[in-house]
Amino acid sequence: MSLARQECKELSLGLELATIYGIFKVTECIAMGRCCEVYQGEQSSTKKCIALKVFRRCQDYGGALQRELSFLQKLSTPDAPVVDHLGEMRWEGRDILLQEMLTCTLRDIFLSIEGSSCSAWLVITLANDVLRGLAHIHDNGIVHADLKPMNLMWDAKTSMFKIIDFGLSFRTTEQYTHAIQSKGYQAPECMRWNSFSVAQRFKAVETPGPPADIWSAGCIIIEVSPRRRPGADELLGDPWLKQYHQPLFTDTVLLPTTVIRILNAEDPGIADSGITKDTIECRILNLCKKYGETRGHHFETALGHFYVCYQEPSEAEAAQQALTKCLLNERMLIVTFYSFSSWTKRDFY
CATH class of the missing domain: 3.30.200.20 (Phosphorylase Kinase; domain 1)
Structure with missing residues (x-):
């Protein structure tokens, strides 16, 4: 679309x-x-x-x-x-x-970074989400048949990419009779299938299946060998996807979640100024509550970072935008979003 x-x-x-x-x-x-x-x-x-x-x-x-x-x-x-x-x-x-309601498409993200390389965190997150989605779809006997950046959307609530638009999808058990996949993401067997579909010669060629989705995923994520296309479950076990990467600063600004992180919440000079940790925590929390109902907060004093989890992504977005322009103790606050999965694991960085 x-x-x-x-x-x-x-x-x-x-x-x-x-x-x-x-x-x-x-x-x-x-x-x-x-x-x-x-x-x-x-x-x-x-x-x-x-x-x-x-x-x-x-x-x-x-x-x-x-x-x-x-x-x-x-x-x-x-x-x-x-x-x-x-x-x-x-x-x-x-x-x-x-x-x-999801936040933005993968195509929107590509346009936002204007040709720059994606971070390792973004690529691995995308790859895991796409393959988990395809594994679920294929396990239910369905071929998506139109995987492309426009049909992958970021969900700010769960901090994951989700597959949308099943308008061209079909069951692996049916005799399908329509052209599938979009140009640029078509598997070779789909190109052949589509050319035969124009002439209504469906019985002359084998109907594409789940491997066609894997090809499309490979076009989006990494180069996939046409001679050996593993299933989504096998790809999920690849050591490359098990690497641990923290998102870059640009990732935490580009992809909204329900959690915000204030990087410079604590001033190194707090001890000398007489301002206590409880005081600064109360001030920041009161600022954050102006933008919506909070589900929890955490003050990582060793880093000087303050984290707040909201009920809705829209509340977190409003807080991130407003607080970025806010002065606290004569400092301009630096505010990003924060991975919801890291928040739930209590993994603060």
Whole structure:
């Protein structure tokens, strides 16, 4: 799907949709694809945001919708790096899928770093998340068939990349009859399959399977040998993915989470100034609570770093942006996001 805020036509901004899941106000058009448009919806009562995937009216996408819906219902689980499906509805002739609101696509991240090399932490995090997602998809007998940077999104709540968009997916047990994968991420067998699909000669070539997804993953992450394509489970056991890397400073600024880290919370001159640790901790915590409900905090005095965990990513983003411009004891605070997994492990650096 491509960003096309000016061209989205199915829902108007400000529209309120009354559903069995609550009332959602359409606040933004996020993207537009061949058969559907994606909007951001804000729940009136909680102010939480969800993604509304709207299939266009007056076009025969019923089969595609039902297929995608069946895959989402089967694959959605809290632990897998796959977009969470929240429900489905119809509104004035439009079919709408309700999904969790994710932060940004991998393509957005590539554009943000403007051709610079990704950090080892980012690559390993991406590789683990993509392969865990594919292992889950393949274990359920499904081929994603359109893995690409636009279909990988960062989830600020769980600090992981998630696989989205199952519009071209199919079951390994079915006789599939459509072209698959996007150019640049097509496995050789898919290129051949697509050329035969144009002539409707599906029986003349073997239907691609899970290895086609592994090729696409390799195009995104690392170069994969065409002679030996291991499964996602085998790749997850590779020692390279077991290396431990801390994120770079740019990673902690680029990828939002629910946790913020104030790098210079403690002044080396605190002892001489008469300001106690409890005083500085109270001041910072009061500042942080202005931007949302906190789930916990930690003051690593040996490093001079202060960590705060919020309920929602939007609260952490607001705090990070505001506190970065804030003066405390005549110092400009340096604030980044912090890995949620490191927070839960009490691993502070």
